[in-house]
Amino acid sequence: MGPTSANTVQSAQPEPDIVVVGGGPAGSTAAAFLAAKGRRVVLVEKEAHPRFHIGESLLPRNLDIFERLGVLEEVRAIGVHKPGAEFASDRTGRTCPFPFAAALDRDRTYSWQVRRSELDELLFKNAIRKGATAFQETRVTDIQLGKKGERSRVTAKGKDGEVMEWHPRYVLDASGRDTFLASRMDVKVSNKYNNTAAIYGHFEGVLRREGELEGYIGIHLAEDGWFWLIPLRDGLMSIGFVGNQSAWKNRTGTPTELFMSRIASSLTVSERTQNAKLVSEVFSTANYSYRARQGNGEGFLMIGDAYGFVDPMFSTGVLMAMTAGELGAEAAHTWLDNPAKGQRLADRTNRELGLAMDRIGWLIYRINDPVMRTMFMSPTNKFWMRDGIVNLLAGNLRGSLRATLPILCFKTAYYLMIALRKRGMGRNLPEETPEASPLRS
Numbered sequence: 001m002g003p004t005s006a007n008t009v010q011s012a013q014p015e016p017d018i019v020v021v022g023g024g025p026a027g028s029t030a031a032a033f034l035a036a037k038g039r040r041v042v043l044v045e046k047e048a049h050p051r052f053h054i055g056e057s058l059l060p061r062n063l064d065i066f067e068r069l070g071v072l073e074e075v076r077a078i079g080v081h082k083p084g085a086e087f088a089s090d091r092t093g094r095t096c097p098f099p100f101a102a103a104l105d106r107d108r109t110y111s112w113q114v115r116r117s118e119l120d121e122l123l124f125k126n127a128i129r130k131g132a133t134a135f136q137e138t139r140v141t142d143i144q145l146g147k148k149g150e151r152s153r154v155t156a157k158g159k160d161g162e163v164m165e166w167h168p169r170y171v172l173d174a175s176g177r178d179t180f181l182a183s184r185m186d187v188k189v190s191n192k193y194n195n196t197a198a199i200y201g202h203f204e205g206v207l208r209r210e211g212e213l214e215g216y217i218g219i220h221l222a223e224d225g226w227f228w229l230i231p232l233r234d235g236l237m238s239i240g241f242v243g244n245q246s247a248w249k250n251r252t253g254t255p256t257e258l259f260m261s262r263i264a265s266s267l268t269v270s271e272r273t274q275n276a277k278l279v280s281e282v283f284s285t286a287n288y289s290y291r292a293r294q295g296n297g298e299g300f301l302m303i304g305d306a307y308g309f310v311d312p313m314f315s316t317g318v319l320m321a322m323t324a325g326e327l328g329a330e331a332a333h334t335w336l337d338n339p340a341k342g343q344r345l346a347d348r349t350n351r352e353l354g355l356a357m358d359r360i361g362w363l364i365y366r367i368n369d370p371v372m373r374t375m376f377m378s379p380t381n382k383f384w385m386r387d388g389i390v391n392l393l394a395g396n397l398r399g400s401l402r403a404t405l406p407i408l409c410f411k412t413a414y415y416l417m418i419a420l421r422k423r424g425m426g427r428n429l430p431e432e433t434p435e436a437s438p439l440r441s
């Protein structure tokens with residue numbers, strides 16, 4: 001797909017109101033909403049769509065944003081129906097399905113799993129359709145943020161080395177894990193509880209789950225990390241392993257050998273990959289979760305992974321990126337007319353995303369704890385705790401009172417069990433022995 005504009009300096013064009021750096025889900029969402037409001041938007045992407053990207057499993061709440069963007073049916077056409085998530089434990093061999101239909105909010109009971117090359121191209125094209133001027137194979141190389149009342153200067157380089165420059169009033173940084181502004185401003189803080197790395201690729205011939213479970217994402221909890229198994233169209237399965245530091249110690253061999261040996265060492269994953277064939281390159285991502293200490297300021301806002309990233313166990317990345325894209329568009333649009341009000345909305349955008357990351361991070365960073373694993377793999381619905389967890393898994397991350405109470409009960413039960421065990425009063429847990437969960441109703 002070619003960009004709408006030739007890769008030449010837009011000197012004849014009026015200066016844009018907003019430059020969006022990065023044409024992934026966050027950037028394309030923000031550009032589409034801003035262009036639809038009549039703002040002059042330039043969207044700059046360093047690669048050419050369609051391009052490979054990881055992050056293929058979406059959540060039910062994503063559908064709301066697809067609908068508001070007007071692309072719901074287009075996404076449906078490229079997706080594999082995903083009605084829930086199934087967790088499997090290597091320690092016990094047990095599996096536990098979490099159907100989205102059991103969430104507290106039942107208006108969206110499914111989502112899709114997609115090739116990101118297709119989703120991201122579709123969202124990028126939609127931003128163009130809505131009126132954004134888009135450039136591909138054009139890398140932003142410098143941003144000089146303007147002082148109060150001044151325009152910023154954004155410089156970029158096209159694929160033939162041509163230099164482009166824009167002077168927008170507002171900059172949205174949606175550069176993903178490149179964290180363009182956060183890195184240059186030196187405000188990126190890594191999460192010491194999630195110092196992990198991921199290795200992943202696409203396979204054919206992986207045993208699919210049957211019936212209702214066929215479209216579920218599989219999350220397989222191993223000893224020193226976890227796997228995802230994401231069913232894609234055309235018989236493909238995306239498999240990835242996210243490992244703690246200990247998982248990578250003494251590693252030898254090529255990335256492919258390392259990946260295959262990790263798969264072989266998992267009881268529950270290797271059961272499904274007996275006849276599987278790797279059909280893609282093997283990719284890896286290191287230095288995992290982080291957040292920017294400062295996510296916005298005079299005339300700029302970081303959205304999506306450019307602001308923060310949390311371990312993808314619950315498939316929250318695209319939803320959070322698109323939510324930030326939508327909220328960020330509102331903040332930028334407002335800022336252009338009323339900077340003080342726009343600033344408050346920019347703060348809210350970062351705050352909401354930070355809180356959502358904290359909510360799911362609390363669960364993810366405890367997942368290797370036997371108490372947490374037991375509660376997770378044998379969930380009780382006392383005080384709607386299971387439905388509350390499913391609610392989170394469905395992407396209801398914004399913390400209404402109704403959604404928060406069951407999670408508070410879950411946390412209380414967790415801390416209670418931890419305290420009892422410290423005093424030697426807890427029973428053995430299923431994640432240590434095959435007994436039933438003390439929390440099972």
Ligand SMILES: Cc1cc2nc3c(=O)[nH]c(=O)nc-3n(C[C@H](O)[C@H](O)[C@H](O)COP(=O)(O)OP(=O)(O)OC[C@H]3O[C@@H](n4cnc5c(N)ncnc54)[C@H](O)[C@@H]3O)c2cc1C
Nearest residue numbers: 022024025026046055057140176304305312315317318321
């Ligand atoms: C191992 C792993 C597994 C994951 N699994 C899932 C999952 O199953 N489900 C899920 O929802 N999320 C998942 N995620 C998270 C998900 O990939 C991201 O959260 C999501 O892609 C963020 O979208 P974004 O638009 O913020 O960034 P990106 O999608 O990374 O887009 C940023 C874009 O900016 C461009 N760019 C960067 N720098 C520049 C520059 N200087 N100039 C111009 N363009 C630039 C990049 O080329 C890119 O296209 C996973 C992440 C990882 C690492």
